Amino acid sequence: MTRDQDLVLFGATGFTGGLTAEYLAGHAPGDCRWALAGRNRAKLEAVRARLATINPACAGLTLLHAETEDRTSLREVAESSRVVITTVGPYTRYGEPLVAACAEAGTDYVDLCGEPEFLDLTYLRHHARARQTGARLVHACGFDSIPHDLGVFYTVNQLPEGVPLRVTGHLRMNGTFSGGTYASAMTAASRMLPAIRAARARAKAEPRPAGRRVRVETGKPHRDPGTGRWLVPLPTVDPQVVARSAAALERYGPDFTYTHYLSAKRLPVVAGMAAGVAAVVVLAQFPPVRRALGAIKPGVKPGQGPDPERRARSWFKVRFTGEGGGQRVVTEVAGGDPGYGETAKMLAESALCLAFDEVPATPGQVTPAAAMGEALRARLVDAGIVFRQVVAD
Numbered sequence: 001m002t003r004d005q006d007l008v009l010f011g012a013t014g015f016t017g018g019l020t021a022e023y024l025a026g027h028a029p030g031d032c033r034w035a036l037a038g039r040n041r042a043k044l045e046a047v048r049a050r051l052a053t054i055n056p057a058c059a060g061l062t063l064l065h066a067e068t069e070d071r072t073s074l075r076e077v078a079e080s081s082r083v084v085i086t087t088v089g090p091y092t093r094y095g096e097p098l099v100a101a102c103a104e105a106g107t108d109y110v111d112l113c114g115e116p117e118f119l120d121l122t123y124l125r126h127h128a129r130a131r132q133t134g135a136r137l138v139h140a141c142g143f144d145s146i147p148h149d150l151g152v153f154y155t156v157n158q159l160p161e162g163v164p165l166r167v168t169g170h171l172r173m174n175g176t177f178s179g180g181t182y183a184s185a186m187t188a189a190s191r192m193l194p195a196i197r198a199a200r201a202r203a204k205a206e207p208r209p210a211g212r213r214v215r216v217e218t219g220k221p222h223r224d225p226g227t228g229r230w231l232v233p234l235p236t237v238d239p240q241v242v243a244r245s246a247a248a249l250e251r252y253g254p255d256f257t258y259t260h261y262l263s264a265k266r267l268p269v270v271a272g273m274a275a276g277v278a279a280v281v282v283l284a285q286f287p288p289v290r291r292a293l294g295a296i297k298p299g300v301k302p303g304q305g306p307d308p309e310r311r312a313r314s315w316f317k318v319r320f321t322g323e324g325g326g327q328r329v330v331t332e333v334a335g336g337d338p339g340y341g342e343t344a345k346m347l348a349e350s351a352l353c354l355a356f357d358e359v360p361a362t363p364g365q366v367t368p369a370a371a372m373g374e375a376l377r378a379r380l381v382d383a384g385i386v387f388r389q390v391v392a393d
Contacts, residue, residue, distance in 0.1 A: 003079075003080060003081050003082050003107075004033070004035075004062075004080045004081070005033050005034055005035045005062065005080050005081040005082070006032050006033045006034055006081065006082050006083065006355045006356075007024070007028070007032065007033075007034040007035070007081060007082070007083050007084075007085060007351050007352070007355055008034065008035045008036075008037050008064060008077055008080065008081040008083075008084050008085070009021055009024065009034065009035070009036055009037065009085045009086075009087075010037040010038065010066055010077065010084060010085065010086040010087070010088055010098065011038065011085075011086055011087035011088040012036045012037075012038060012044065012047045012087075013038050013040060013043040013044060013046075013047055014087055014088065015305040015340070016087045016112065016142075016305070016339075016340055016343060016344060016347075017087035017088070018047060018050075019340055019341065019343075019344035020085065020087060020344040020347050020348050021036065021047055021051055022050075022051065022054060022344070023344045023345055023348045024348050025051040025054040025055040025058050026054055026055060027348065027349075027352075027383070028348075028352065029352075029356070030057070032352070032355070032356075034061065035061055035062035035063065035064055035080070035081070036048060036061055036062070036063050036064070037063075037064040037065070037066040037077050038063075038064075038065075038066060039065065039066065039067040041063060041065070044063045045063065048061050048063065064076070064077055064080065068088060068094040068095075068097060068098070069097075071097050071100075071101065074097050074098050074100075074101040075101045075104070075105065077098075077101070078098070078101035078102045078104070078105040078107045079105045079107070081107060082107065082108060082354075082355055083107065083108040083109070083110065083351045083354050083355045084098065084102055084107055084108070084109050084110075085110050085111070085347060085348070085351045086098055086109070086110075086111050087111070087112060087347070089111075089112075089113065089115075090115065090187040091111060091113040091115050091118040092115050092117055092118045092121075092187055092191065093187060095111065095113065095118055095122075096118075096121065096122060096125070096126075099122045099126050099137060100125070100126055102130075102135050102137065103126040103127075103129045103130040103133060103135050103137060104129060104133065105133065105135070106133035106134045106135050107135055108135060108136045108137075108138070108351075108354045108355075109135065109136070109137045109138065110138045110139075110141045110347060110350045110351050110354065111138075111139055111140075111141060111347075112140070112141055112142030112143075112144065112343055112346075112347050113139045113140060113144070114140060114142075114144030114145070114236065114237045115187070115237070116195055116198075116199065116237050116240060117191055117194060117195035117198045117199075118139070119139050119140070119237065119240070119365075120195075120198035120199050120201070120202040121198050122137065122139070122365060123202055123205075123206065123365045124198070124201055124202055124205060126365065127364045127365040128364075130363055130364045130365060131363045131364040132363075133363070134361075134363045135363060135364075136354060136362055136363060136364070136366055136371050137364065137365040137366070138350065138354070138365075138366060138367070138368055138371050138372075139241075139365070139367075140237060140238075140241050140367070140368065141346055141347045141350040141351075141368055142339075142343035142344075142346050142347050143316070143338040143339055143342060143343045143346070144236060144237050144238060144241075145236075145237060145238040145241040145242070145367075145368070146346040146350070146368055146376075146380070147316065147318050147333045147335070147338075147385075148169055148171075148238040148239075148241065148242055148260070148318060148333075149238070149241050149242055149245055149367055149368050149369045150333070150368060150369055150373075150376065150377050150380070150387075151169065151318050151320050151331065151332075151333040151387070152167050152169065152242045152245070152246075152258060152320060152369070153245060153249075153369040153373060153374075153377070154320075154331055154333070154377060154387050155167050155320040155322040155329060155331045156251060156252050156253075156256075156322065157251065158322065158329045158331065158389060159322050159323075159324045159325060159327055159329060160324060160325030160326075160327060161251065161253070162253065162254065163253055163254070163324045163325035164253055164254060164255035164256070164257075164324055165252060165253040165255070165256050165257070165322065165323070165324035165325075166256075166257045166258075166259075166322070166323045166324065167242075167256075167257070167258050167259075167320055167321065167322045167323075168219075168258070168259045168260075168261065168320065168321045169238075169242075169258070169259070169260050169261065169318055169319070169320050170224070170229075170231060170261050170262075170263040170318065170319045170320075170321075171234060171260075171261065171262050171263060171316070171317075171318050172262075172263045172264075172316070172317045172318075172319075173314075173315065173316040173317070173338050174313070174314055174315050174316075175306075175311075175314035175315070175316065175337055175338045175339050175340075208247065209247045209248075209250075211254070212247075212250070212252075212253075212254050212255070212256075213254070213255045213256070214243050214246040214247045214252070214256050215243075215256070215257045215258070216239040216240070216242070216243050216257075216258050216259070216260070217257055217258070217259045218233050218259070219231070219233050219259040219260075219261060220233070221233070224263070227263070229263045229264060229265055230263070230264050230265070230266070231261040231262070231263055232261060232262050232264070233259075233260065233261060233262075234260050234261055234262040236260070238260055239258055239259075239260045241367050241368075242258045242260075242369075243258060244367050244370070245367040245368075245369035245370050246258070248362075248366065248367065248369075248370040249369065249370060249373075253324065263319075305339075305340055306337075306339075306340065311336075311337040311340055311341050312336075312337070314336060314337035314338060314339070314341075315334070315335070315336055315337070315338070316334065316335055316336075316338035316342070317332060317333070317334040318332065318333045318334070319331070319332050319390070320332070320333075328391070329389060329391065330389070330390040330391035331387070331388065331389050331390060332386065332387075332388050332390050333385065333386065333387055334385070334386040334388075335384070335385040335386065336384075342385065345380075345383050345384075345385070346380065346385075349376065349379045349380055349383055350368060350372065350376060352379070353372045353375050353376045353379055354371070354372065357372070357375040357376075357379075358375065359371060359372050359373070359375050360373075
């Protein structure tokens, strides 16, 4: 494409957006043309000045006006760039106009959305147009769901081809969340029924892989005899993303099954977390209670998040057990601060991968593994995220 920019970052004045901008300032190639977009020019200028202390070349970054409710400005942003990155959420509330603009302009799009309803609605409304224009719409390019999607992709590639495969993921992590993440979680919790309706509509509209079967099994809480840790089903967007990668890629075999767990040392901790999540989901259905819940963590507002010291102590590890064709492998994906430092890295590297690497032509709404696969995994390894094989039988 002949565009003014290779990348445009929308949301750099927010917490995770600012971390993404800082990562790009330090790691984007010298010939990368990129810009910042947002509604407040003064705040964008402040971000640009901060980035110039990391990389003096950033003093010349282009600043573009964009507002979520101004479709003309979003169209201009989409038409100006080869890839658009957005960290502006909750996506169900603010995200669709930018997806629509990118689908119409044939512009690749990446976000860090973990809201299943948004993924389903944008598929229903914009996948067909993106296929016509050549746009790749790639959601979930942060901790939701890069480690799980590419971790399963990596595990599958250690197993035989053309046979039924089963992969189980176990997540361990130590981290905290920003105000934006909290707002997204509250939005998702308050929209359970609309999310169910969107999921059913997508299931009817989305074609299934011909001659192949892909399943996600919820699993049951149990104690892992190998580690002694408790494993409980983890109801995040990650299994859905993994399943869609499996449907898109024949390498996952004729019959693929994935199960997703949270791993914890103590059962009471797990039970307390499950009870807390269930209570929030129920209470979030009532607007007055939802507003009260939104004030539970004073000082953690959209645009704010954990300090550098807290992020430096954060980490994640996902263990995958893969079986098929008489073989068994155990792999691991690991990194630092999952929600913010590593999410910013994953998001930025995803955009750079789409802009500069040789990847398949996959127009439409696609997963990270289907859109970028090994090219993105190699980038993440170079950036310090661990992909390793632990055991092979």
